[in-house]
Amino acid sequence: MTARELELYATEDLIDEILRRSSFQGVVIHSRDAAGNQAEPDERTFSVRFNRNFQTEEVGRLLDVLSRRLADAV
Numbered sequence: 001m002t003a004r005e006l007e008l009y010a011t012e013d014l015i016d017e018i019l020r021r022s023s024f025q026g027v028v029i030h031s032r033d034a035a036g037n038q039a040e041p042d043e044r045t046f047s048v049r050f051n052r053n054f055q056t057e058e059v060g061r062l063l064d065v066l067s068r069r070l071a072d073a074v
Contacts, residue, residue, distance in 0.1 A: 019051045020051070021051075024053065025054075027059055028048070029046055031047075032046065
């Protein structure tokens, strides 16, 4: 599928599709706000979604490691 073809799908549909795939081994973190609709740039709300390839505890550990690495990079 080309980038041009992907443009025809809503973001939510693309996320749903990737999460349906048993081969997907990951976590999707995405903004709940539509692009350009943030009232305050420092106050954004995000959703975390994952499929049956991960358990909640595993995702929690992954996000903990990610947040520490991001804090170290700043």
